[in-house]
Amino acid sequence: MNPSSFTRRALAAAVAGVVLIGQPSLAAPASWSVDPSSKLTFTGAMNGSAFTGTFKRWTAQIAFDPKALAASKVVVNVDVGSAATGDSDRDSALPTDDWFAAGKFAKATFVSRSFRDLGGGRYEADGDLTLRGVSRPVALPFTLAIAGDTARMNGAVVLNRTTFGVGQGQWKTGEVVDTKVTVNVALTAHRAH
Numbered sequence: 001m002n003p004s005s006f007t008r009r010a011l012a013a014a015v016a017g018v019v020l021i022g023q024p025s026l027a028a029p030a031s032w033s034v035d036p037s038s039k040l041t042f043t044g045a046m047n048g049s050a051f052t053g054t055f056k057r058w059t060a061q062i063a064f065d066p067k068a069l070a071a072s073k074v075v076v077n078v079d080v081g082s083a084a085t086g087d088s089d090r091d092s093a094l095p096t097d098d099w100f101a102a103g104k105f106a107k108a109t110f111v112s113r114s115f116r117d118l119g120g121g122r123y124e125a126d127g128d129l130t131l132r133g134v135s136r137p138v139a140l141p142f143t144l145a146i147a148g149d150t151a152r153m154n155g156a157v158v159l160n161r162t163t164f165g166v167g168q169g170q171w172k173t174g175e176v177v178d179t180k181v182t183v184n185v186a187l188t189a190h191r192a193h
Helices: 003-022 086-091
Strands: 031-034 037-047 048-057 059-062 073-079 108-120 122-131 132-148 150-160 180-191
Touching: 048 073, 108 132
Parallel strands: none
Antiparallel strands: 031 059, 031 180, 037 048, 037 180, 059 073, 073 108, 108 122, 122 132, 132 150, 150 180
């Protein structure tokens, strides 16, 4: 082995050592359980009048650590048949094939792919939302405050319902029901021990 080859290998080993030492811990992020007070709501407009609805049944599996974003993961499952807006006509229509098609596609899911720290307690989750069997990438900006073993997260994202086929036939356009829907998450979670 010539000296220059040895020097290059030694330098490469030293750089690799520094890189490995500088890596954050690969320990799994903490698991969090969702508090029942958490809300998953949506806001839309019909004939120009805003309405708000809520999903009464949903779950979230959360493994999250602001210091280990690369290893963090969130999976949310929403029972679309549990949507309620307080209007009986609208509520009876939402599970039908024109809207959520809950008989065929009972769940909507959001699965995170990555997280970004935007600074100041602000983050963004990039993931895939599947609704009515259609999957699309979604970026969800959110704020997060962790105090001890309690985390509070608030986020909102505007979706075009027609991208997922929500609203068929006469409801495909935004003429009566706006195509833009805002989904809001107000979540409190407790660190699992």
